[in-house]
Structures are given as C-alpha cells and as structure tokens.
Amino acid sequence: MNGLITLKKKTKPMQIIEKIKTNKLLSNPTEIQKICLEKLQSNPLPNLKSELWRLSNKSKFLKFLDFSLNGSSTNFEFPYQNNSQNIIRLIIGENSQININSENYSINELNNEELITYIKQNVSSFDQNENWSELLNLCLSFEQNILGLRIKGKKIPPLEILSHATHNSINAKTLILIIEKNCNLDLLQINLGTENSSLSQSTYFCLEANSSVNHGMVAYGENKSNLLNSLNVIQKQNSEYNLGSLHFKFNYARFEIRIKQSLGNAKTNIKGMQITKNDEQIATYTKIEFNGPNGFLDQINKSLADDRSHAIFEGSIIVPKIAQKTDASQLSRNLLLSNHAQIDTKPQLEIIADDVKCKHGATISQLNEEELFYMRSRGLTLAEASKLQLGSFFKEIISFIPVPKGRWDLLNKLLKQD
Amino acid sequence: MVNENLVKDVVKEPYKYGFVTDIETEKISKGLNEDIIRLISSKKEEPEYLLNFRLNAFKKWQQMKEPNWAELGYDEINYQDIIYYSAPKQKEKISSLDQVDPKLLETFDKLGIPLTEQKKLTNVAVDAVFDSVSIATTFREELAEHGVIFCSISEAVKNHSDLIEKYLGSVVPATDNYFAALNSAVFSDGSFVYIPKGVTCPMDLSSYFRINSGDSGQFERTLIIAEESSSVSYLEGCTAPMFDTNTLHAAVVELIALDDASIKYSTVQNWYAGNEEGIGGIFNFVTKRGKCLGNRSKISWSQVETGSAITWKYPSCLLLGEESIGEFYSVALTNNLQQADTGTKMIHIGPKTKSTIVSKGISAGKSKNSYRGLVKMGTKAIGAKNYSQCDSMLIGDQASANTFPYITSQQQNSEIEHEASTCRISEDQLFYLQSRGIEFEEAVSMMVSGFCRDVFNQLPMEFAAEADKLLALKLEGSVG
Numbered sequence: 001m002n003g004l005i006t007l008k009k010k011t012k013p014m015q016i017i018e019k020i021k022t023n024k025l026l027s028n029p030t031e032i033q034k035i036c037l038e039k040l041q042s043n044p045l046p047n048l049k050s051e052l053w054r055l056s057n058k059s060k061f062l063k064f065l066d067f068s069l070n071g072s073s074t075n076f077e078f079p080y081q082n083n084s085q086n087i088i089r090l091i092i093g094e095n096s097q098i099n100i101n102s103e104n105y106s107i108n109e110l111n112n113e114e115l116i117t118y119i120k121q122n123v124s125s126f127d128q129n130e131n132w133s134e135l136l137n138l139c140l141s142f143e144q145n146i147l148g149l150r151i152k153g154k155k156i157p158p159l160e161i162l163s164h165a166t167h168n169s170i171n172a173k174t175l176i177l178i179i180e181k182n183c184n185l186d187l188l189q190i191n192l193g194t195e196n197s198s199l200s201q202s203t204y205f206c207l208e209a210n211s212s213v214n215h216g217m218v219a220y221g222e223n224k225s226n227l228l229n230s231l232n233v234i235q236k237q238n239s240e241y242n243l244g245s246l247h248f249k250f251n252y253a254r255f256e257i258r259i260k261q262s263l264g265n266a267k268t269n270i271k272g273m274q275i276t277k278n279d280e281q282i283a284t285y286t287k288i289e290f291n292g293p294n295g296f297l298d299q300i301n302k303s304l305a306d307d308r309s310h311a312i313f314e315g316s317i318i319v320p321k322i323a324q325k326t327d328a329s330q331l332s333r334n335l336l337l338s339n340h341a342q343i344d345t346k347p348q349l350e351i352i353a354d355d356v357k358c359k360h361g362a363t364i365s366q367l368n369e370e371e372l373f374y375m376r377s378r379g380l381t382l383a384e385a386s387k388l389q390l391g392s393f394f395k396e397i398i399s400f401i402p403v404p405k406g407r408w409d410l411l412n413k414l415l416k417q418d
Numbered sequence: 419m420v421n422e423n424l425v426k427d428v429v430k431e432p433y434k435y436g437f438v439t440d441i442e443t444e445k446i447s448k449g450l451n452e453d454i455i456r457l458i459s460s461k462k463e464e465p466e467y468l469l470n471f472r473l474n475a476f477k478k479w480q481q482m483k484e485p486n487w488a489e490l491g492y493d494e495i496n497y498q499d500i501i502y503y504s505a506p507k508q509k510e511k512i513s514s515l516d517q518v519d520p521k522l523l524e525t526f527d528k529l530g531i532p533l534t535e536q537k538k539l540t541n542v543a544v545d546a547v548f549d550s551v552s553i554a555t556t557f558r559e560e561l562a563e564h565g566v567i568f569c570s571i572s573e574a575v576k577n578h579s580d581l582i583e584k585y586l587g588s589v590v591p592a593t594d595n596y597f598a599a600l601n602s603a604v605f606s607d608g609s610f611v612y613i614p615k616g617v618t619c620p621m622d623l624s625s626y627f628r629i630n631s632g633d634s635g636q637f638e639r640t641l642i643i644a645e646e647s648s649s650v651s652y653l654e655g656c657t658a659p660m661f662d663t664n665t666l667h668a669a670v671v672e673l674i675a676l677d678d679a680s681i682k683y684s685t686v687q688n689w690y691a692g693n694e695e696g697i698g699g700i701f702n703f704v705t706k707r708g709k710c711l712g713n714r715s716k717i718s719w720s721q722v723e724t725g726s727a728i729t730w731k732y733p734s735c736l737l738l739g740e741e742s743i744g745e746f747y748s749v750a751l752t753n754n755l756q757q758a759d760t761g762t763k764m765i766h767i768g769p770k771t772k773s774t775i776v777s778k779g780i781s782a783g784k785s786k787n788s789y790r791g792l793v794k795m796g797t798k799a800i801g802a803k804n805y806s807q808c809d810s811m812l813i814g815d816q817a818s819a820n821t822f823p824y825i826t827s828q829q830q831n832s833e834i835e836h837e838a839s840t841c842r843i844s845e846d847q848l849f850y851l852q853s854r855g856i857e858f859e860e861a862v863s864m865m866v867s868g869f870c871r872d873v874f875n876q877l878p879m880e881f882a883a884e885a886d887k888l889l890a891l892k893l894e895g896s897v898g
Contacts, residue, residue, distance in 0.1 A: 340828075
C-alpha cells in the first residue's frame with residue numbers, strides 16, 4: 001500500500017477508491033454490490049506491479065478513477081441513423097422492460113433473481129487482481145444499468161446495444177447475455193466515451209450448446225475519455241463465438257477478454273484492433289482457456305501506434321491436459337508509426353496437453369517501404385499510398401465486425417483521420 | 419497409438435556422471451556473513467578492490483528479495499546452510515599437470531575431459547573447475563604464443579589485475595539481480611579469457627565445471643574479453659554427482675566484444691537433475707550476459723540444457739555497437755520433475771543491430787519447460803531487426819510447455835518477428851520411419867534430433883555430436 005500513498009501525492013485523490021475503502025460509496029448497496037465491495041474493501045486497487053497491470057500508465061489509470069459516480073443517464077441519441085427497420089436497438093440504462101416474443105425467436109429480460117444468481121456464480125470465482133475490472137464494474141453498476149437478456153430462437157434481427165459515458169463522471173454499465181441452445185445472433189456493441197469521462201463496461205456471455213454469436217465491439221471516445229472494458233465469455237460445446245473489436249480515441253483504455261471453452265469442442269475467432277495517437281494508451285489483454293478437447297481458436301490482434309502513444313497486447317492461451325486436439329493460433333501484428341510511440345506485445349502459450357496444435361506469432365514494423373514505393377511509382381502520393389496500406393491493414397478486422405456496409409461511416413471516419 | 423511405455427523407457431537412462439570422487443577437501447564452515455566473504459577473499463589473496471566489490475555486493479544482496487516471478491515452485495533455499503568454499507586439498511602449489519592429484523585427473527578422465535596434454539588431437543584447451551577451484555588449464559603455452567590469456571579467474575586477479583578491475587562487473591553489475599549479487603559476494607573461481615587485438619584464437623577454449631561435494635554451492639565467474647577484430651569460440655560443460663539434497667549453482671558469465679570482435683559461447687549443461695520423484699538435483703540459477711560494445715561485434719550463445727532440477731537462465735545480449743549482432747540458439751530438454759525457465763534478452767540499443775533467437779524446448783514426464791524472452795528496441799535502434807522462433811515438443815500428456823515472449827519497441831524503423839509453435843512426435847512420421855525398418859527408439863531420436871537441428875548446427879562439431887547423443891540418452895524410455 002506504500003506505493004499507493006506515494007502515487008496519491010502526485011495525483012488528485014481517487015474519489016472512488018477512497019469511498020470504497022471507507023465504505024461510503026453507496027448509501028444503499030444491492031446484494032451484488034455488497035458482495036463485490038467486500039472483495040475490494042481491504043485491497044481496492046489491483047496490484048500495479050503484476051503482469052496484468054505493470055504496463056498500465058499509472059497516472060492515467062488513477063485518473064480513470066478520479067471522477068464521481070453517476071448512475072443516471074440523460075437522454076441519448078444513437079450516433080448514427082437507423083435506416084433499417086429490422087434492427088433492435090437498446091441503450092443500457094434507458095430501456096424499460098424488454099420482452100420480444102415473435103414466431104421464430106424471443107428476447108426476454110432476465111428477472112432479478114436469475115440475474116443475481118448468474119452474477120453471484122461468476123463473482124464467486126473472481127480474483128481480486130485478475131478480475132478487478134469486473135469487480136469494480138459490479139460495485140459501481142446501479143440496478144438500472146445492468147441489462148440481462150435471454151435470447152432464444154433463430155432468424156433474430158441484428159441487435160445493437162449501446163453503452164455511453166456522461167461528462168465529468170464515471171459510469172458503469174453491465175450487460176449479461178444468455179444465448180440459448182441452437183440460437184444464432186448478430187450483435188453490435190458500442191461503447192462511447194465523451195469528453196472527460198470514464199466508462200466501465202462489463203459484458204458476460206453464456207453460449208449454450210450449438211449456438212453461435214457474431215459479436216462486434218466498437219469503442220471510441222473523445223478528448224480525455226477513459227474506458228475499462230471487460231468481456232467474459234463461456235462457450236459450451238459446439239458453440240461458435242466470433243468477435244470483431246475496434247478501440248480508438250481513448251486517453252486510456254483497457255480491453256480485457258476472457259473466454260472459456262468450458263467443455264471443449266467449441267470454436268472461437270477473435271479479430272481485434274486498437275489505434276492509438278497523441279499520448280493515448282490502449283491495451284488489450286486476452287485469456288483463452290480450453291477446458292475440454294477439440295477446441296479451436298484463431299486470434300489476430302492488430303495495433304497501430306502513432307505520435308507519443310502506447311499500444312499494448314497481452315494474450316495468453318491455456319491448454320490443460322484435458323484439452324487434447326486443441327488447435328489454437330494467435331497472431332499479434334503491430335505498426336509503429338512514430339519514433340516516440342511504443343508498442344508492447346506478449347503472446348503467451350501455456351500447454352500441458354501433448355496432442356495439440358498451438359502457435360503464435362508477433363511482428364512489429366512500420367509501413368512496408370517496397371509497397372509504398374510501388375504505389376508511388378504508379379503515381380500515388382506518399383499520403384495516398386500510406387492511406388491505402390493502412391486501409392488494407394484495417395480491413396481484415398473491420399470486415400469482421402458485423403455491421404452492414406454503408407450504414408455508418410465508421411470506416412471512412414477512421415481512415416480520414418489517419 | 420504410440421506405445422506410452424516405450425516412450426517412457428526411452429527417457430530413463432540413468433545419469434552416468436553421478437559418481438562422487440573421494441578426495442580430501444578443504445571446506446570452510448557453513449553460512450554466509452561478512453567474515454566468510456573476507457575469508458574467501460583472503461584465501462584467494464585478493465587485492466583490496468575485489469574485497470570491496472564482494473562486500474558491496476553482499477550488502478546489496480542482503481537488501482534484495484529472492485525473485486519468484488518464474489513460478490518455479492521450489493522449497494526455500496537456506497543460504498546459511500551452504501558451504502561457500504570447498505577445494506580439493508593440495509599440499510603445494512602445482513606447477514605442472516603431473517603434480518595434479520591423480521584422483522582428480524581420473525575424475526575428469528571419467529567425465530571424458532582430456533586434461534593430459536597428449537590428447538592434443540582434440541585441439542581444445544580446457545580449464546577444469548572442481549568445486550570452488552580451478553584444477554588445471556591446458557595448452558597455456560601454445561595460447562600464450564598468440565597472446566591469448568586463458569587461466570582461472572583467481573590467477574587473472576593476481577596476474578592481470580588491471581583487466582579484472584576494468585571489466586569485472588561491467589556487464590553484470592553486482593546488483594543486477596539476487597543471484598548475481600550472491601555470486602559477486604562469494605564467487606570462488608571460474609575462467610578468464612582475453613583475446614588480444616586482431617587474434618583469432620587458434621583453438622577452442624573450454625571450461626569444465628564439476629560439483630563434487632553435496633553441501634557446497636558452486637559460484638563461478640567467467641569473464642571473456644575479445645579485443646578489436648579478434649574471435650574466440652568457448653565451450654562450457656558441467657556435471658555433478660547424485661545427491662539427494664539440492665545443490666545451488668549460481669554462476670555469472672560476462673562477455674565483452676569490442677569492434678569487429680566475435681565471441682561464440684556454447685554450453686552443454688548436464689548437471690544432475692534429481693531422481694524420478696524430483697529428489698535432489700542442482701538448482702541452476704545463472705546470469706549470463708554479453709555486451710556487444712564495439713561496432714560490428716558479434717556474440718552468439720548456444721546452449722543445450724539437459725540437466726538441473728531447476729534451470730533459471732537467460733543468456734542475453736546488450737547490442738550497443740552499430741551493426742552488432744546477437745544470437746541465441748537453445749535446446750532445453752526436461753524430463754521427470756525438472757523445471758526449466760530459460761530464454762534470452764536481446765536489448766537493441768545501437769542502430770542497425772540484429773538478433774536471432776532460436777529456441778527448442780522438449781518436455782517429457784511431468785516436467786515444465788518455459789521459454790521466456792525479451793526483445794527490446796530502444797529509441798536509437800534505427801534499422802534494427804530481430805527474428806525469434808520458439809518451438810516446443812511435448813512428450814506425454816503431463817509435461818507442460820510455455821512460451822512467454824516479451825516484445826517492446828520504441829523505434830518505428832525496426833522490425834521484430836516472433837513465432838512459436840507446439841507439436842508432438844507425430845504418429846504419421848513415426849509410422850513412416852518404422853515402416854522403413856527403423857527401430858522405434860531410433861525413429862524417436864531421429865525426430866528429436868531433426869527438431870533440434872537448427873540449434874545443433876550452431877554448436878562446435880565435437881559438441882554437436884555429444885549433444886545429439888546426450889539428448890537421445892536422456893529421452894531413452896520417455897517416448898510412448
């Protein structure tokens with residue numbers, strides 16, 4: 001705790017942590033909040049020296065916590081038009097009871113009891129350091145900001161779920177999705193930061209047998225916005241989970257992915273990307289556990305760091321003895337565009353089973369000069385050629401995010417900035 | 419299905435260097451304190467600055483904590499229960515090899531290390547270290563003709579004090595880490611090599627470390643300096659008898675390469691690994707580091723790690739000089755309950771520096787084999803390049819293979835590539851080889867040897883053959 005005290009001297013006091021410590025955070029905590037507060041009370045900060053946190057910029061991290069808690073949300077407009085009737089849109093914290101029952105499918109909100117049981121089950125195995133983001137999220141998340149859905153059936157229209165922060169405050173949003181057997185779902189999740197704000201978002205997925213989910217996670221902020229985004233996925237046998245994620249424009253952002261193939265025989269595809277500029281720091285941590293045989297993973301993470309920014313990727317793949325015939329690959333590709341930027345990457349393999357195929361790779365480089373030269377020799381300017389190359393670097397990831405083309409201009413917006 | 423038992427049988431070859439030489443030794447009392455350090459220093463008749471170096475390191479060591487990040491999981495080491503100095507008794511100072519106790523010569527003969535100079539055909543000069551002292555160094559006159567200094571570090575302290583004072587601790591500072599600090603405080607002996615400007619060392623130099631007593635630790639220190647445009651190839655081998663206690667080995671190796679110099683450092687480590695239940699064996703906590711100080715200098719580490727209960731070893735390169743090159747080739751084999759946490763650090767500081775890492779891990783039994791490596795591109799490493807490849811092979815379903823590469827870049831104009839894979843001995847390949855009339859065990863050892871070929875190619879010839887055999891022996895009985 002000595003470290004904490006010295007850090008505090010340099011920065012403003014972290015309101016939230018002080019309040020957790022002195023038990024003054026909430027006047028009337030819910031049952032879940034009580035459980036999580038208890039886990040954090042004696043030790044409210046993660047171990048900043050541990051592998052999971054050691055690269056985190058300390059002052060930025062403490063800044064994240066230095067806002068007052070805001071549970072209510074103002075009316076919020078979706079950042080883009082909905083020009084298709086066939087999309088279900090939800091904003092966490094603003095929707096009243098959701099119950100959609102149609103011929104082919106149903107989307108129902110979990111009742112309070114189900115919700116509490118489900119969260120309790122998860123929390124019981126949480127570790128103070130490793131699951132700190134989730135614990136903090138549940139401490140801060142008010143009842144109206146926890147959205148739990150049970151989804152059944154087929155031919156479900158695409159779902160869009162939005163979480164957003166409000167000015168000068170810290171907001172916590174929690175999303176729990178239980179995908180029933182044989183269900184197929186396309187989901188786009190958007191996390192929006194605003195100026196001077198912190199958003200804590202936790203998402204829990206439970207994919208029952210034979211279900212499949214295409215999940216898009218797009219997060220972007222504005223000036224001085226912070227994000228702590230955690231994603232917990234449990235996959236039952238024969239389920240398929242595809243994740244396309246994109247994080248950019250955050251002063252400080254952490255994206256933590258934990259996926260467990262609880263019985264093996266499942267498929268996971270992850271394509272993630274993070275773009276950092278100015279003095280931003282964006283980090284992605286992933287932990288994929290195979291708890292049964294015949295698991296499959298294909299993961300690629302791309303980072304692009306410019307100016308004085310710092311991009312981090314740490315991925316671990318854990319294959320215990322039971323997970324025979326696992327086929328897992330992980331690739332980290334990074335572009336370093338400035339002399340002052342920094343990239344850290346650490347793909348890890350921990351394997352005990354012997355009959356497995358596991359591989360990982362990592363590269364850090366800049367734009368390919370030969371390709372640039374070729375394009376310039378064809379009459380493109382350097383700027384155009386770089387843009388084209390960056391575009392192709394992005395495309396693999398962005399095309400994996402389940403967003404119908406032409407509906408919103410994210411891709412264009414992104415490329416214009418670079 | 420591959421027969422599990424057959425595989426197990428392949429790894430079961432008993433450790434053949436496990437004998438103890440019955441020889442009168444001079445030991446100091448157990449424990450570690452300032453007086454012990456002064457005693458070691460006075461026994462070695464060391465100058466003042468070296469004693470201060472030791473005491474300073476000891477002070478720092480007392481303030482340090484034993485690292486636990488490697489999660490090796492071993493019983494706490496009682497540093498007061500170790501003898502820090504043990505030497506075979508010798509009545510007088512030896513002036514030639516004939517005066518060395520025949521028992522010692524016999525020991526090294528048994529280990530296959532030729533100390534008698536009639537074995538000149540091998541053309542390798544050897545420095546043999548027995549417990550805490552250097553017994554003999556061969557081919558010294560021939561080397562001296564070329565200006566090469568090859569002697570024990572104690573001798574170097576006496577005869578080449580200026581070089582020791584200048585370079586000792588310049589690559590691995592006394593306070594670098596817990597075990598380096600411990601070594602700096604109590605180091606007993608080791609080898610010293612100095613290659614003068616423009617000289618290509620006429621023969622391979624080698625040191626051979628033997629731990630004989632069960633209750634003493636071995637703390638040797640090796641210092642190799644290659645002046646401008648010189649080159650040297652250095653080999654290191656180690657064995658220990660079988661005891662059911664754990665013996666601590668904490669060595670420090672420092673290499674310095676000036677402009678256009680090249681150093682090749684090869685190790686075949688075959689310390690006693692403990693028995694099948696994991697009782698006994700050497701704790702091998704070693705700090706090895708090379709500094710490519712000069713432009714276009716080159717340091718190449720190659721290692722075959724087959725022994726030790728626990729290995730904790732990261733031979734590293736600091737690439738300071740422009741266009742300097744660092745290389746790391748490693749094969750680590752673990753069996754039974756062995757644990758190996760090994761890898762390298764390539765710190766690119768100068769422009770256009772290059773490094774290559776090839777690491778092959780083979781884990782059998784219930785062992786744990788991890789690659790842990792750092793590649794760092796500093797802000798001035800313009801045009802630097804790194805390529806790393808880490809392959810693991812798993813034999814049996816209880817062994818674990820881990821890969822932890824740490825990659826950091828602060829220079830946009832640099833390239834880093836890393837790849838890692840895990841596989842097992844494929845049944846198809848085994849079947850194919852067997853269908854061609856090759857015995858099962860031979861097929862396995864052929865495949866293991868193929869798996870390690872990239873590394874074996876980097877070893878000096880005599881070593882490569884030995885390493886291949888060693889691996890085959892160690893694996894005997896473990897492939898199923």
